[in-house]
Amino acid sequence: MAHPQQPGPAVQAPLAPGRLPLLGHALHLWRQPIAFLESLRDHGGVVRLEIGTWPVHVLTSPEHVHTVLVQQAQKFGRGRVFDRLRPMFGNGIVTTDGEFHRKQRRMIQPAFHRSHIARYAEAMSRQAETMSASWTAGREVSMVTETRRYALSSVAEMIFSGDLSRPAVAEVHRSLPIVLEGMLARAVMPKSLDRLPIPLNRRFDAAAARLRAIIDQVIAQYRAEGQDRSDLLSLLLSGTDAETGAAMEPEQVRDEVIAIMFAGTETSATTLAWIFHELGRHPEVEKRLHAEVDAVVGRGPVRPADLCRLTYTNNVFQEALRLHSPLLFTRRSLVPLTLGGVSIPAGAELGYSPYALHRDPALYRDPTVFDPDRWHEDGGERARDHKYVPFGAGQHKCIGDSFAVAEILTAVASVAGRWRLVPAPGVTVREVPAGIPQPSELPMIPVPRH
Helix, strand or coil, rough: CCCCCCCCCCEEEEECCCCCCCEECHHHHHHCCCHHHHHHHHHEEEEEEHHHHCCEECCCCCHHHHHHHHCCHHEEEEEEHHHHHHHHHHHCCCCCCCHHHHHHHHHHHHHHHHHHHHHHHHHHHHHHHHHHHCCCCCCEHHHHHHHHHHHHHHHHHHCCCHHHHHHHHHHHHHHHHHHHHHHHHHHHHHHHHHCCCCHHHHHHHHHHHHHHHHHHHHHHHHHHCCCCCCCCCHHHHHHHHHCCCCCCCCHHHHHHHHHHHHHHHHHHHHHHHHHHHHHHCHHHHHHHHHHHHHCCCCCCCHHHEEEHHHCCCHHHHHHHHHHCCCCCCCCCCCCEEEECEEEECCCEEEEEHHHHHCCCCHHHCCCCCCCCHHCEEEEEEEECCCCCCCCCHHHCCCCHHHHHHHHHHHHHHHHCEEEEEEECCCCCCECCCCCCCEECCEEEEEEEEC
């Protein structure tokens, strides 16, 4: 396993092929980011890119990623992608680092205790029942639209409650999709382009401003009212740091709410859409999943206690998440070091692609094949180690991973109890690059099971 050491005899990382004058590798990343990031593993464990004049060291080895995220995490900061998202997320745990990040994580962690997850799961079950009850047999539905609406509704109900919050929930449904669509472009394009009055920037900035303003209003109302509503916003407003006794400022609560909304929406909605796509393409997997849901849940609503018994359904989820993982994360070296024999200067940007790692044929047998059985308890490939990092790892691992698992399993089981989803004929589903690659379109036809 690779370990960073003090600078010594080391080589510069090999430069990825295809660099263009002035543009570097930006054109490849813009035109075919998925294929380009996957191709880098053929050129070494650490490969250097140039995005314009911005050099990036891409880690293609799970050992190097584990070193950076876990073993030597204190030597690395968040990196450029997270810096570029700060205007949207402020100082939420998605963008911060160091002692401040640790303090915020301590204060937020109780909101994701399993006792709260169980209560959130009851709300998820109601939202999933509402979604599947709205469909008509034989009438095509867009699963991209449906899963995003479900995820937004589930997260919004977790954060807010009551009449006070209805305008905020409506604004979340309006503005968050716009923010999500613009985030990848905002993260990789030069900062100097942020203020250009192009449609992408105008829509992104306006949606972000609306979202922040409406959440500020709700926080002010909660504080004026002063009662505990037993939702996540109440927990954040009343929580104190166990070490200092300090509470969060309202602006900090706002930043954390936006971070949690984003994290609980994009990955969950997209993964859920891909699960339904893969089930539609693999009838034998769908049949086994339906049999498990019938045995565990029956025809009633999904209960929180059911989720831990849906083992095959969870394998289906893990496999869909492996195949359709986040595209790119970054870190920044705080000190000069050596990684896998490659010299990394202080201040260097490092990137890694969970998507490319999870499709590496050196790590996974038949990596492009959808095979939930690879996650079976007795399976030789059950990834309990650092080969599998869809939620990150170490001190920055996603704080809401248990929430996301409950959110997705609840929806899959609720739909499976009532419907088979058949792919609409004549449609080719492509991966569209985004923070986590999205289905280009995903029309499916509900067919009653009973």
